[in-house]
Amino acid sequence: MTTQQLISEIKRKKSFLCIGLDVDLNKIPKYLLEKEDPIFAFNKAIIDATHHLCVAYKPNTAFYEAYGIKGWQALEKTINYLNKNHPEIYTIADAKRGDIGNTSSMYAKAFFEDLGFDSVTVAPYMGKDSVEPFLAFQDKHTILLALTSNKGAFDFQTKIVDGTELYKEVLKTSKTWENSRNLMYVVGATKAEYLAEIRNIIPDSFLLVPGVGAQGGNLQDVCKYGMTKNIGLLINSSRGIIYASQDENFAEAAAKKAEELQGQMKQILQF
């Protein structure tokens, strides 16, 4: 999906909500465990109930890899279901990959060609040659970790290196890489106070913003400092939406939570 198509969808749905599909078998309703593929059954119910409220879904691959071959099959079924039934919805493989060039090429092939995701999250630590194999794919996005939502972000990302914070160096340097138009960046909602400075460096790039809901980030603050004329934000909530209830009504409860966030987004987009 192109950036322009994503922007059109955001405007059409009046939503820049991304729902995280982080399926933990200990947290889903017990009756689903009887199904042949409980993870996919859960995802399908969540997608069916929420697809009109969001513009993106983000499965974090850890939650699938943790269940071995069955988990990977459930991930494949989920992305196939989305691409077949909701091709207008943007998909993010939150996999945080990145390695030497030839290995990164294989990661890119796995997520973009084999699974058919629109984007994948990538760690910038190994530098240009570890990221460019992802950027080589046309109409696919590479979402680079910039300033993450966790406390550990202060261990390295905000450290001053050669007179500038490391995360700012990631933003500045990555703009010079081949096909950098295919870049988006992760900035945690818990780091909203950094967004004004981030926007000075990357005024137009899309940001994937996890950390509202369970991690305590604030939607209004993120929008105040991070929104661009083309919105430029995908706000992710995972646990805050998908685990709204553990009863049989879990999908409706998730839709209610998603609707609350989408309602706030709709209001913000009016101004």
Ligand SMILES: O=c1ccn([C@@H]2O[C@H](COP(=O)(O)O)[C@@H](O)[C@H]2O)c(=O)[nH]1
């Ligand atoms: O900085 C980051 C990068 C990625 N994540 C991921 O986003 C979701 C957040 O889930 P919640 O349940 O809404 O807290 C999860 O998959 C994280 O691994 C992040 O939180 N922060």
